[in-house]
Amino acid sequence: MIDLKTPAEIEAMRPAGSFVAEVLTALKEKAAVGVNLLELDALAHDMIRERGAESCYIDYHPSFGASPFGYVLCTSVNDAVLHGLPHDYALRDGDLLSVDFAASVDGWVADSALSVVVGSARPEDLKVIEATEAALDAAIETAVVGNKIGDISARIGGVAASYGYRVNTQFGGHGVGRTMHGDPHVPNDGRPHRGLPLRPGLVIAIEPWFMSGTDELYTDDDGWTLRSKDGSRGAHSEHTVAVTEDGPVVLTARNG
Structure with missing residues (x-):
């Protein structure tokens, strides 16, 4: 079921979006050679407790997961491209790290992700990060009243093709509101x-x-x-976006 938000409800989602953005900014600054993935998860967990927020991940157990997730972050490194389970791994020079984070504040959820290279960067890693960010920007620009979900999807796929990448459509964006994953699939x-x-009031996570x-x-x-089946590296960029009469509103926008 599609749950359209009122303007007041979209305003009520802003604290969740700001908090998710704040956590991802802190994680991006923390990520460095020698930092353990479990340290990143602990940092996010501490910030959740301090804010009085709730994790969307710890007890999350969809059909494609072997067990409840158990952590508050997805930390995907190199050929791990989605749903990376935090574990005892110290980041190394040149690692491509993707971090996905969702939390609930005052009963409203926001969801966002970013990718960074730790230490020395390989050109091909910077290229795939750039591609996901460009696709996200293009998709957000397309999230306006009168367009359709297919317009957003086509913009993402078009950017991928322009960079020479093929697209996996098993996992994508989704509705966001009182829960992390809702209709529609994007x-x-x-x-x-x-x-x-x-339509005005549609709130979705867009995630190339x-x-x-x-x-x-x-x-x-x-x-x-x-x-990835061939061992190649991947990147992930995501924002929670509200469709309004005045254009798209990025609820998880970061300052850096």
Whole structure:
């Protein structure tokens, strides 16, 4: 069911969006050679407690997960491209790290993700990060009243193709509100002018993620982490966006 938000409800979602942005900014600053993924998760957990927020991940157990997630972050490194389960791993020079974070504040959820290179960067890693960020910007620009979900999907897929990447459509964006995942599904590729019309009050997480060499995944032995089938690296960018009469509003916008 599509749950359209009133202008007042969109305003009520802003604290969640600001908090998620604040946590991701802190994690981006913390990520460095030698920092353990469990340290990043602990930092986010501390910030959740201090804010009086709630994690959307700890007890999350969808059909594709082997067990309740158990952590407050997804930390995906190199060929791990989505749903990375935090574990005892110290970041190394040149690692490509993607962090996905969602939290609830006062009963409203926001969801966002970013990718960074730790230490020395490989050009191909910077390229795939740039592609996801460009696709996200293009998709947000398209999230206006009168367009359709297919227009957003087509913009994402078009940017991917322009960078030479294929798109996996198993996982994509989604509705956001009182819960982390709701209708509609927002695929990362599609046909323009198709699908759900974008109406004022629709709030969605738009999340392009690309792998540099394939569009195929497999699930790690931990039952959660999704890895590229050919070992190539991937990146992930995401914002929670409200469709309004005045244009798209990025609820999870970061200052840096």
